[in-house]
Amino acid sequence: NAGVTQTPKFQVLKTGQSMTLQCAQDMNHNSMYWYRQDPGMGLRLIYYSASEGTTDKGEVPNGYNVSRLNKREFSLRLESAAPSQTSVYFCASSGWQGEETQYFGPGTRLLVL
Amino acid sequence: DQQVKQNSPSLSVQEGRISILNCDYTNSMFDYFLWYKKYPAEGPTFLISISSIKDKNEDGRFTVFLNKSAKHLSLHIVPSQPGDSAVYFCAASPHNNDMRFGAGTRLTVKP
Numbered sequence: 001n002a003g004v005t006q007t008p009k010f011q012v013l014k015t016g017q018s019m020t021l022q023c024a025q026d027m028n029h030n031s032m033y034w035y036r037q038d039p040g041m042g043l044r045l046i047y048y049s050a051s052e053g054t055t056d057k058g059e060v061p062n063g064y065n066v067s068r069l070n071k072r073e074f075s076l077r078l079e080s081a082a083p084s085q086t087s088v089y090f091c092a093s094s095g096w097q098g099e100e101t102q103y104f105g106p107g108t109r110l111l112v113l
Numbered sequence: 114d115q116q117v118k119q120n121s122p123s124l125s126v127q128e129g130r131i132s133i134l135n136c137d138y139t140n141s142m143f144d145y146f147l148w149y150k151k152y153p154a155e156g157p158t159f160l161i162s163i164s165s166i167k168d169k170n171e172d173g174r175f176t177v178f179l180n181k182s183a184k185h186l187s188l189h190i191v192p193s194q195p196g197d198s199a200v201y202f203c204a205a206s207p208h209n210n211d212m213r214f215g216a217g218t219r220l221t222v223k224p
């Protein structure tokens with residue numbers, strides 16, 4: 001089992017460019033999440049998907065969109081990247097809505113110039 | 114607003130001694146608390162959790178204590194080992210998907 005995988009590992013974008021961060025899990029989990037981690041801020045929830053076909057905003061959703069493609073995959077899209085979106089992005093999954101233990105991917109480091 | 118606070122950005126202890134990491138929270142709706150451990154260039158990994166109906170949970174060298182009246186929890190590592198050196202995140206949830214994390218404490222265990 002690979003657990004939670006994320007691609008790419010690292011990306012550099014110019015302001016205004018778009019990109020999609022990919023996430024997949026092989027644990028048959030229902031819920032998936034996207035977080036960003038910034039220095040001194042801990043992890044902040046961007047969007048989550050409690051089950052296939054549903055998505056909801058988290059604490060910091062502005063500037064992002066998500067797609068729950070199927071049970072395994074949950075993507076995060078930046079339509080027009082801004083320097084404020086420079087961060088490390090983590091995808092996570094958990095067994096069911098409300099199960100607190102989440103399993104994290106290795107992260108995507110994004111630099112927006 | 115930071116609902117989960119880890120006021121010590123770093124902590125250094127000697128191998129074999131106790132490490133105590135602290136966490137405070139402000140939201141009284143939180144009823145489940147977790148600690149995650151993170152190594153550089155890796156995602157956080159789950160370490161230990163506690164429900165609000167308990168005040169202590171133990172797993173090997175790791176013990177989490179919860180003081181609901183003070184809205185405070187702590188993680189004790191005894192004995193500390195060099196491999197425990199990592200960033201530790203406290204997290205809290207009101208039993209839904211809206212988990213909030215602290216900013217993390219970097220623990221260094223010196224041989």
